[in-house]
Amino acid sequence: MALYAELHRHLGGSVVPRILWRYFHRSGSEWSEQFAEYPEFEDFYTRPRKTLDEYLELHTLVEKTQTLDTLPYFIYRLIRGAYVFENLAYLELRYTPYLRTPEEYSQNDRIDRMAAIVEAVGQASQNHNYSIITSQILCTHSRLPDEVNRAIVELAAQMPEYVCGIDLAGGDAHYGDRLSELIQLYEYARSLGLKTTGHLYETHEGCYPELLPYLMRIGHGIQIPLHYPHLLPQLARQGQCLEVCPTTYLKTGTLDDLSELKIVFDRCFDAGVDIAICTDNAGLHNVRLPFEYENLLTLDIIDFEQLQACQDASFRHAFAWPYPEHPASLLTGLLQNEPNPNLTPALT
Numbered sequence: 001m002a003l004y005a006e007l008h009r010h011l012g013g014s015v016v017p018r019i020l021w022r023y024f025h026r027s028g029s030e031w032s033e034q035f036a037e038y039p040e041f042e043d044f045y046t047r048p049r050k051t052l053d054e055y056l057e058l059h060t061l062v063e064k065t066q067t068l069d070t071l072p073y074f075i076y077r078l079i080r081g082a083y084v085f086e087n088l089a090y091l092e093l094r095y096t097p098y099l100r101t102p103e104e105y106s107q108n109d110r111i112d113r114m115a116a117i118v119e120a121v122g123q124a125s126q127n128h129n130y131s132i133i134t135s136q137i138l139c140t141h142s143r144l145p146d147e148v149n150r151a152i153v154e155l156a157a158q159m160p161e162y163v164c165g166i167d168l169a170g171g172d173a174h175y176g177d178r179l180s181e182l183i184q185l186y187e188y189a190r191s192l193g194l195k196t197t198g199h200l201y202e203t204h205e206g207c208y209p210e211l212l213p214y215l216m217r218i219g220h221g222i223q224i225p226l227h228y229p230h231l232l233p234q235l236a237r238q239g240q241c242l243e244v245c246p247t248t249y250l251k252t253g254t255l256d257d258l259s260e261l262k263i264v265f266d267r268c269f270d271a272g273v274d275i276a277i278c279t280d281n282a283g284l285h286n287v288r289l290p291f292e293y294e295n296l297l298t299l300d301i302i303d304f305e306q307l308q309a310c311q312d313a314s315f316r317h318a319f320a321w322p323y324p325e326h327p328a329s330l331l332t333g334l335l336q337n338e339p340n341p342n343l344t345p346a347l348t
């Protein structure tokens with residue numbers, strides 16, 4: 001029996017279209033009038049966008065619905081789906097807590113309210129009957145002020161019971177003007193003992209080698225093997241792992257065809273750089289993790305052995321997986337042992 005780890009999933013993009021559409025109708029949202037029937041909504045919600053920025057606009061639609069009151073509703077359904085349909089044993093959920101606080105409040109008030117959001121996400125992630133280990137990654141954001149980003153980093157350090165690391169999100173084309181500020185932000189995070197990932201080398205505009213030394217994992221990073229392969233030995237030496245999310249690159253217009261990922265996987269395997277295959281926004285894409293795996297196999301981008309290597313890498317690079325082994329090896333040992341007569345139903 002295989003159980004998987006998901007390292008890169010956004011809370012905003014994790015709501016599958018049917019759950020969101022039903023929520024709009026149950027809550028009497030204006031969206032329920034615009035999309036009276038489900039198929040039109042699914043088409044609107046999941047269709048590819050031309051650029052990463054246009055794609056990220058959709059996140060704001062979901063962020064506005066995810067408030068302190070509604071988060072348990074969405075997270076319960078997310079965990080249920082991840083357990084039943086995706087065989088997840090481990091899930092790192094990422095989001096920007098500031099963007100779940102009420103817009104009408106002042107910046108300081110919104111900062112003060114972030115801890116309650118992290119607490120609500122943490123409680124909802126643990127308060128269910130599904131056996132999944134979860135933790136949160138708090139996303140700093142390329143379009144938020146430095147003061148807010150530093151408060152997010154501090155909050156991550158203050159709530160280790162719920163938070164396992166920090167991320168940098170918001171579109172990697174917007175880092176350039178703030179590079180020294182972002183470097184200081186990561187230095188601050190590392191000084192607090194936080195684990196780090198960051199959206200980097202996702203698109204042509206997001207290639208900043210200056211940020212690489214601060215990251216334990218790289219969110220996407222596909223431009224490195226595609227266009228800067230000379231950096232791969234450095235990544236291998238530092239034990240950095242790429243979080244590759246195949247469907248995203250089609251939805252954002254970053255790649256024209258998934259076959260381009262064959263170069264990404266081949267060059268990383270050759271250089272000894274680990275890859276964790278992830279979904280990024282499983283709900284927004286309407287593509288769950290096992291289908292990402294199957295798709296890569298079907299397209300001959302990787303073989304089964306390479307898939308297993310990536311699945312193992314996901315557990316090795318997980319920030320909060322508490323065991324030395326991945327769960328499949330624990331279960332295999334259990335299932336291959338001599339049957340215990342006390343556990344075997346008597347034949348009559």
Ligand SMILES: [Zn+2]
Binds near residue numbers: 008010219280
């Ligand atoms: Zn992402």
